[in-house]
Amino acid sequence: MKKNITVIEGDGIGPEVTRQAVKVLNAVAASFHHEFHYSYQLMGAVAIDKTGEPLPAETIQSCLDTDAVLFGAIGHPKYDNDPQAKVRPEQGLLALRKTLQLFANIRPVSTYAGLQHLSPLKAKQLEGVDMVIYRELTGGIYFGEKTRAADDSSASDLCSYTHEEIERIARPAFEAARKRKKKLTLVDKANVLETSRLWRKIVQGIAAEYSDITTEYMFVDNAAMQLIINPAQFDIILTENMFGDILSDEASVLSGSLGLLPSASVGKGTALFEPIHGSYPQAAGKDIANPFGSILSAAMMLDYFDLHAEAALVREAVEWSLGNGFVTRDIEPVNFYFTSTLGELITDYISGNIPGSVKKENIELRKSTII
Numbered sequence: 001m002k003k004n005i006t007v008i009e010g011d012g013i014g015p016e017v018t019r020q021a022v023k024v025l026n027a028v029a030a031s032f033h034h035e036f037h038y039s040y041q042l043m044g045a046v047a048i049d050k051t052g053e054p055l056p057a058e059t060i061q062s063c064l065d066t067d068a069v070l071f072g073a074i075g076h077p078k079y080d081n082d083p084q085a086k087v088r089p090e091q092g093l094l095a096l097r098k099t100l101q102l103f104a105n106i107r108p109v110s111t112y113a114g115l116q117h118l119s120p121l122k123a124k125q126l127e128g129v130d131m132v133i134y135r136e137l138t139g140g141i142y143f144g145e146k147t148r149a150a151d152d153s154s155a156s157d158l159c160s161y162t163h164e165e166i167e168r169i170a171r172p173a174f175e176a177a178r179k180r181k182k183k184l185t186l187v188d189k190a191n192v193l194e195t196s197r198l199w200r201k202i203v204q205g206i207a208a209e210y211s212d213i214t215t216e217y218m219f220v221d222n223a224a225m226q227l228i229i230n231p232a233q234f235d236i237i238l239t240e241n242m243f244g245d246i247l248s249d250e251a252s253v254l255s256g257s258l259g260l261l262p263s264a265s266v267g268k269g270t271a272l273f274e275p276i277h278g279s280y281p282q283a284a285g286k287d288i289a290n291p292f293g294s295i296l297s298a299a300m301m302l303d304y305f306d307l308h309a310e311a312a313l314v315r316e317a318v319e320w321s322l323g324n325g326f327v328t329r330d331i332e333p334v335n336f337y338f339t340s341t342l343g344e345l346i347t348d349y350i351s352g353n354i355p356g357s358v359k360k361e362n363i364e365l366r367k368s369t370i371i
């Protein structure tokens with residue numbers, strides 16, 4: 001199979017984690033006789049520095065012309081504390097989602113054996129946690145009309161949704177539930193918000209067509225609590241843009257590290273794959289960031305290409321690495337491995353270069369000495 005991929009490394013740790021995912025994709029291509037071609041493009045703070053714009057036209061064109069986008073992270077502290085900034089890195093990502101009409105952001109949250117101690121929750125509560133968040137990505141308060149009074153006396157963000165916007169993400173969410181544990185929870189605030197009441201009505205209508213799926217409705221405040229006290233109850237969580245943003249970060253701590261979680265954004269245009277972690281500027285350039293969120297995002301990309309055996313092998317490699325203690329500092333603060341070392345290790349696993357019994361001492365040599 002031949003595929004063209006736009007790679008947007010972005011800001012902070014984006015470049016270093018994305019490079020590991022590209023190494024892994026190259027190993028997959030070599031082992032399975034595929035051809036992946038990459039077009040490297042700018043977005044975010046790095047794009048503002050080089051071109052003045054967070055999303056240059058050339059980046060958009062490349063995304064439109066290629067089969068998928070692999071994205072790292074976006075954001076820079078110099079903009080975070082400057083509410084006056086007119087141009088912001090995040091505008092690039094939001095504009096790209098809108099341009100490619102990526103209305104569904106899919107965020108799987110699973111737990112890994114042996115990592116339970118990293119979660120703030122007790123191990124018992126983590127048993128059976130395996131959910132996927134379907135977050136609406138191109139509507140709601142993120143994209144509604146914004147106002148700001150000239151004298152800063154007031155500001156507003158409009159939250160609006162159309163029937164079509166709700167239905168086009170609800171249907172794939174139900175289909176996903178059908179292939180999984182057959183449960184879907186719509187998270188909204190229908191006791192207060194009109195948009196939520198529209199979501200509920202439309203989802204109730206679709207639920208009637210999916211009698212094999214148990215559909216539940218939960219207010220977002222309760223959902224935030226349920227994710228902590230009983231996360232195993234969830235299978236598919238379907239929700240609007242901002243609730244999904246907040247709840248997916250909350251849910252990520254269940255797996256033990258935000259650094260492990262991948263995501264896929266799909267819709268009408270070219271699909272985009274990115275780890276859910278941000279740009280983590282404090283770690284940028286130190287080779288300590290967790291590359292698994294990005295590598296697992298590449299696995300989601302392989303699934304999207306219908307390369308399921310390849311995707312499964314990448315996941316197996318990551319599980320093997322986690323299971324054998326080959327992990328970054330977020331998971332093991334003392335005996336940790338570098339980002340690039342783990343990229344090579346996963347690549348070796350995929351290429352069949354890891355013998356049945358690992359010669360750990362060889363890998364130990366490349367372990368961090370910063371303890």
Ligand code: IPM
Binds near residue numbers: 074075090093094
């Ligand atoms: C995410 C991020 C983005 C969002 C930011 C960077 C605009 O937090 O992908 O979850 O809020 O959607």
Ligand code: MN
Binds near residue numbers: 245246249
């Ligand atoms: Mn977010």
